[in-house]
Amino acid sequence: MSEDKTKAAKALQGVKGMNDMLPADAPLWEMFEDAARSMLRAYGYQQIRTPIVEHTQLFVRGIGEVTDIVEKEMYSFTDALNGENLTLRPEGTAAAVRSTIEHNLLYDGPKRLWYTGPMFRHERPQRGRYRQFHQLGAEALGFAGPDVDAEIILMCQRLWDDLGLVGVRLELNSLGQAHERAAHREELIKYLEGFQDILDEDSKRRLYTNPLRVLDTKNPALQEMAANAPKLIDFLGEESLAHFEGVQRILKANNIPFKINPRLVRGLDYYNLTVFEWITDKLGAQGTIAGGGRYDPLIQQMGGKPAPACGWAMGIERIIELLREEKLQPEAAGCDVYMVHQGEAAALQSMIAAERLRDAGLNVVMHATPDGKSGSFKSQMKRADGSGAAFAVIIGEDETAAGTAQVKQLRSGNAAEGGPQTSVPAGELVEFVIGAMVDAIEAEEELEDDEQ
CATH class of the missing domain: 3.40.50.800 (Anticodon-binding domain)
Structure with a gap:
């Protein structure tokens, strides 16, 4: 057989970083999905489903043009039939907000929504991080108070409890409002400019476009510099601090332990006030299994009437890995x-x-x-x-x-x-x-x- 025919006869394989879920894995996914649906019903959230493909501009406007997702990770293409610039969705919030605006879902009051499905990012595949991955997300739209920020955090804790996960810790921060971040940004840039000789390429790229992300660096050589940088919380006004303290008060009343991390900024531009992450030490470098916060400016930014909003998303593959790590694999369901x-x-x-x-x-x-x-x-x-x-x-x-x-x-x-x-x-x-x-x-x- 010629070499060409040998190659033609070779079995096709899946795209790297886009994985199959096999029957042996199904019980673990079903256990997670059943627990998640039960938890979401308990808090009154309704499901929303949006297309996998959206206009590229949705994510540029919603996520932020200078974020890693938009700059490096999106699967974007031009539709050959009509020339539209389209993108495989890299996250769910922007699409949920787009749908909310398009269908005027807030006309009769606030909404609690949830979604799940595949997302796509072009990054180096590694444990818990894939090019096609799945997220579960919840969005509380039209609610301004710290009670709903706390509620969405309590939802995650209930899910961990229902799944039997332990050792997942909560980190909190507040990003304040735009004018507070602007004052902090000015001081932060001045501070970072004094370290240009040690900044890595990512940090230099972000220095004037998204300096908050420099503080979120994973580079060991920059940790001391980041730790001593001006802290955003020191620039927060009375209202932002009161909101943050309100969130903490509710969490403490419900016995939810947390750590305030002044370097926690999240990777998307649309956040303000409360941000949070749930982290584990059992998955190596990919330790964040869920994260979110408040994003009040986004609905107006995307063309809707101003309305507050907050939410979270969690990577299902990472949680599945954690369930395996903690040996919480259920028995495969047999027939009757x-x-x-x-x-x-x-x-x-x-x-x-x-x-x-x-x-x-x-x-x-x-x-x-x-x-x-x-x-x-x-x-x-x-x-x-x-x-x-x-x-x-x-x-x-x-x-x-x-x-x-x-x-x-x-x-x-x-x-x-x-x-x-x-x-x-x-x-x-x-x-x-x-x-x-x-x-x-x-x-x-x-x-x-x-x-x-």
Whole structure:
């Protein structure tokens, strides 16, 4: 075979940094998603879904032209049909605000919204950081008080508790208002100009465009310089300080520990007042698993009527990694019933029985093989045991002729040996299986009570 044909025959692979979620990973994702939906319902948040592709200008205007995302990380392209400049969304807030403005969602009062889905950033793939990644986000639009800032932080804590995560710490800061940041910015630039000989290229690039981000540097050589820089909190006025103190008061009242980090600025231009991050030490350099804050100017900045807003987003892949690190992997969900059959007539009766069991709300797997042959009862029972099913329903030629089915309990011992087996009339199969499942659950609960 020629080299060209060998290359053509090679199996295609996914794009680097854009990963598959495989069936073995599904229980962990489902555990996170179920906990997140339950938490969001508890706080009265409603789901919003926006397109994956938006106009590039949405993110330039919303996120900030001199941010890393807009300058280096966005997947942008020109639509070949109409010449529009489009971008795969790198984050969810700008799109949620765009939709809120476009559909006038605030006309009848404030809104609590949430979203989830894939985001895209062109960066070097590493643990917890991918080119296609998934976020869960919540946005509280139209609320001005520190109570809602505190609420969105409390939401995250409740989710960590529901998932069983420990060792996730909260860091807080306040960015104040625009005029306060301007006064701090002037002093900060003067301070940083005295260190131009040690600033790295990123810091020099940000010095006059986004000097706050210089303080967020991860460069070890710049840590002392950043630590001694003028602190924004020293420039905050009475109202900004009162807002920040209000947030802290509610968190303390709810026993939420936190650390004030004066260097915490977040990476997007739209924030003001409260900003926060949830951080873990268990994921290496990618320790931030969630972050957010208040962004009151954004709605007006994007063409809407002025309205306050705050919110957060969390990287789902990072949380999944943390759940694995803390060994919180749930068991894969098995089916309730596995259908074992042999013979054409038995296969047909099994299909009918499986549909009736599903009508009753049970999860049922029909035995099938790649070659279309049913295989021996022994091999099928081995598959039944491996499926995690509580019961096997067995229909062969004898059962088909007699209008019956055999029901075998699988979780007592193994499919080949353990558990009782009962012959049941076909018309009573559903009722019998449901009754047997209830009995098995009650017996397991009694055993747990005895052990305690």
